[in-house]
Amino acid sequence: MKIKTILSILLAGTLLASCHGDLNIIQKSEVSANSMWQDEGDATSAMYGMFNKFRATFSTGYIYWGEYRTGLWADGLAGQTARDQVYQNQIPTNHSYANWADLYTTINNANLILKYTPDIAFNSEDAKNKILANAYYVRAFCYYWIGRIWGDAPILLDGFESDQQEGLFPVRQPAEDVFTQVGEDINNALTLMPASVSDRNLASSGAINMLKADYYLWMYKVRNAGEVALDNANTAVQAVLNNSNYSLEENFNNIFYNELGNEIIFAWSYIQDEYTGGYPGDYLVPSQYVSDEAIENPVKVGSHQQWCFYTEDYKTLLSENKEDQRTIVSFETYFDEPKNATFQWINKFAGTWTNGTRIFDSDIIVYRYADAILFDAEIKLAKNDMTGAIASLNKIAERAYGKKNFYPSSMAANDLNEAIVTERMKEFAAEGKLWWDFIRLGVVFKKSPYLVGRENELNILLWPVAQASINKNPNIIQTPGYDE
Numbered sequence: 001m002k003i004k005t006i007l008s009i010l011l012a013g014t015l016l017a018s019c020h021g022d023l024n025i026i027q028k029s030e031v032s033a034n035s036m037w038q039d040e041g042d043a044t045s046a047m048y049g050m051f052n053k054f055r056a057t058f059s060t061g062y063i064y065w066g067e068y069r070t071g072l073w074a075d076g077l078a079g080q081t082a083r084d085q086v087y088q089n090q091i092p093t094n095h096s097y098a099n100w101a102d103l104y105t106t107i108n109n110a111n112l113i114l115k116y117t118p119d120i121a122f123n124s125e126d127a128k129n130k131i132l133a134n135a136y137y138v139r140a141f142c143y144y145w146i147g148r149i150w151g152d153a154p155i156l157l158d159g160f161e162s163d164q165q166e167g168l169f170p171v172r173q174p175a176e177d178v179f180t181q182v183g184e185d186i187n188n189a190l191t192l193m194p195a196s197v198s199d200r201n202l203a204s205s206g207a208i209n210m211l212k213a214d215y216y217l218w219m220y221k222v223r224n225a226g227e228v229a230l231d232n233a234n235t236a237v238q239a240v241l242n243n244s245n246y247s248l249e250e251n252f253n254n255i256f257y258n259e260l261g262n263e264i265i266f267a268w269s270y271i272q273d274e275y276t277g278g279y280p281g282d283y284l285v286p287s288q289y290v291s292d293e294a295i296e297n298p299v300k301v302g303s304h305q306q307w308c309f310y311t312e313d314y315k316t317l318l319s320e321n322k323e324d325q326r327t328i329v330s331f332e333t334y335f336d337e338p339k340n341a342t343f344q345w346i347n348k349f350a351g352t353w354t355n356g357t358r359i360f361d362s363d364i365i366v367y368r369y370a371d372a373i374l375f376d377a378e379i380k381l382a383k384n385d386m387t388g389a390i391a392s393l394n395k396i397a398e399r400a401y402g403k404k405n406f407y408p409s410s411m412a413a414n415d416l417n418e419a420i421v422t423e424r425m426k427e428f429a430a431e432g433k434l435w436w437d438f439i440r441l442g443v444v445f446k447k448s449p450y451l452v453g454r455e456n457e458l459n460i461l462l463w464p465v466a467q468a469s470i471n472k473n474p475n476i477i478q479t480p481g482y483d484e
Contacts, residue, residue, distance in 0.1 A: 037116035040123060047131045050109040051202065054138050055268035055364070057102040059278035062364065064097040065149050065463075066432035071448035072314040072425070076282070076306035077289070083308055088450045091463060093482055099466035100150065103142045110139040112159035126194040133193035137203035137211065140185035144215055147178040148436065150479060151462045155181050171475045172465075179215075179223065186212045198245050200260045200267055201363065206243050207266035210367035212236035213375050220382070221440045234379045240265065240372040248369055248399055252325045255368065256348050265367040270360065277360050280349035282307040283430065284358065291338040296353050299334050300345045303358050309344060310429070318426060323401045330429040346430050370396055370427055374420060378441070381416055389416055396423050417441060457481065 036042060067073070068086040075084075085091050091098065113135040122128040146153045154170035155178060189208045197204045216233035219225035240246065249255050249263045260267065270276055284302030287295060295301050310318070310331060319327045333344045349362040373395050380389035390407050393416070397406035400423075407419055424437045438444035439461060445451050454460050458481035470476050477483075 037120060039120060040127065043113065043117045043120050043122075043128070043131050046109070046113050046117075047134050047202075050106065050113060050135065050138055051268075053102070053106045053109055054142075055270065057106050057142075058268065059270075059364070061097055061102070062432040063279040063430070065145060066436060067430070067434050068308075069435050069448065070438055070444075071450050072311055072434065073308055074311045076309040077285070078305045078307060080307055089448065089454075089460065090450075091482075093464040093467040093470075093478065095464070095466070098464050099469065100146060100153070101466075101469070103146055104154075104156065107139050107142050107156060108160055110135040110142075111157060112161070114139075115159045126196070129192040130194055130197055133189045133197075133208070134203045136185045136189035136192065137208055140182050140189060140215075141211060143178055143185070144182045144211070144218075147175050147182065148218070149463050150465060151175040151178075151459065152479075153178050154476075157181075169473050169475045172477060176223075179219065182215055183219075186215060200264045201269040203266070206240050206246060207367060209236040209239045210265050210372065213240070213372070213379075214367075217375060217378065218436070218440055221442070230379065230382055233375070234383075237372050237375045237379060240369075241376060246369045246372070248373070248395070250399065252399065253329050253347075255365070256329065256350075256362065259363045263369045264363075264365060265369065265372070267363040267365045269363050272359050272361050278349070278364055279432075280346065280351070280362065280364075280430070281358070281360050283309065283346040284350065285343045285345050289339065289341065290343065291336050293338075294334065294336050294343075298332065299336065299343050300332075300347065300350050300353075301358065306345070309346075314425075314429075315344075317422070318429060321401060323403070324426065325402075326400055326426055326429075330426070348430050365431060371433075374424055374427070377416075377420055381413065381420065384413075386411070386413065386416065389420075393419060393423060396427060400426065418443075421447070 037046075064086055068083065069089055071087065073083070073087050082095060085095060086097070113131060117128060117131055117135070120128070143153075143155070152172040152175050155173050156167070156170060158167065160168070186208060189203065190205065190212065193203065193205050193208060195205060198206075200207075213233045213236040216225070216229045216236065220227075220229040220233060245262070246265055247262045249258070249261060254261065255263050260269075270278060281302050281304065283306065284300050285306055286304065287301040290299050290301055315331060318330045321327075329347045331344055331346050333342060335342045349360075349364060351358055351360040351362050353359075373392050377389045377392035380386075380392060387409065390409055390411060394405055394407055398404055407416075411419065421437065421441050421443055424441075425434060428434060428437075435444075438447050444461065445453075445455050451460065459479055460481065462479050462481070464479050464482035465476060470478060
């Protein structure tokens with residue numbers, strides 16, 4: 001069921017919000033625990049309010065932080081300097097997505113839930129544990145992204161409700177500590193989450209295990225955490241693959257039109273009149289450019305400019321195999337004869353067309369079953385189980401190309417790693433993952449044309465901290481490499 005309560009919006013927008021563009025997290029108004037945190041309904045509303053802020057935080061940041069730096073993106077029918085700076089990995093300290101404020105507001109919402117919910121009486125312990133597990137999951141998710149985006153960062157575990165509290169001007173703590181906190185929160189979330197929960201737009205054991213697999217693969221491959229991390233990733237992904245709630249859709253298109261279907265493990269739900277929008281609106285064609293007869297037949301039109309699109313090289317890769325059913329979902333091309341113009345658009349997350357208006361109400365998918373299968377292939381490759389890795393990769397290839405054993409059993413390890421990269425590029429186009437995939441799979445300085453030869457630049461894979469945050473909080477120092 002889509003999340004939709006008036007109280008949740010109020011909580012996300014006012015009561016649980018914090019004004020901390022400077023990361024000094026000052027509340028606009030102090031919330032009294034005596035009036036707010038009284039019963040199970042208050043805690044439940046707080047959880048939904050947290051998720052409202054959670055998905056708003058990532059509605060566009062998700063693609064800026066998770067994909068635009070790959071070099072696979074360029075201008076659409078128009079361009080924007082702020083996007084070019086990210087595509088080209090020339091990010092200034094005044095870039096809007098260098099600001100971590102919304103992530104910390106989301107974390108603050110989770111912290112307040114963790115602070116007050118344990119003392120509230122519930123009708124069942126499972127109901128209480130579900131709320132606590134969701135708060136740990138959201139906090140772990142946010143810190144995982146913060147650690148990967150900025151590296152060193154403040155770790156805030158107490159809920160701020162007043163500008164009179166201590167700790168309003170935190171310092172950046174080592175990235176190692178940030179990632180340690182992520183692991184602790186994931187474990188707490190898994191311990192608390194009732195086995196019966198099968199939500200797809202809230203946390204569940206499946207969603208938490210996907211985050212765990214993602215996290216431990218990153219720790220193993222990027223942060224040299226050793227074989228224990230790889231084993232932890234494997235344990236988590238096997239728990240998902242053996243969960244009967246999830247399976248591959250036979251038709252790739254159905255993933256995005258059968259919302260919260262069997263392939264979906266975790267998604268942010270967007271719905272008209274609650275939270276509508278997000279980055280996919282930037283991929284559609286402005287209606288005024290298109291002839292009337294072509295609108296939605298077949299051209300998907302949007303409400304504003306098409307600000308970005310894939311590069312020519314990426315489109316060539318996505319369409320290189322005529323049997324690949326993913327291509328037309330990843331992008332579609334149409335020559336509009338009356339306008340004498342060729343239009344392209346992305347069919348993923350396109351929302352609905354109602355009464356001549358585009359409603360951006362598609363769920364944004366964070367984890368799906370195909371991700372678990374490809375994680376499994378990556379883990380097996382790391383464990384030198386070539387047969388198992390190829391078998392997992394071929395599950396994705398069979399759905400895509402309609403051919404069994406698409407990849408031969410004789411593949412060398414380097415070729416198999418490249419095949420995993422390629423299939424992730426085709427499978428998850430425009431899904432906010434590929435930047436992290438490029439780093440984790442060791443190809444970021446090869447695949448991104450703007451990073452070739454820049455391996456030795458200090459912190460080139462991190463973001464700067466917004467200068468506004470530094471100006472307002474004297475304890476925050478700039479990311480080294482961006483401080484000149």
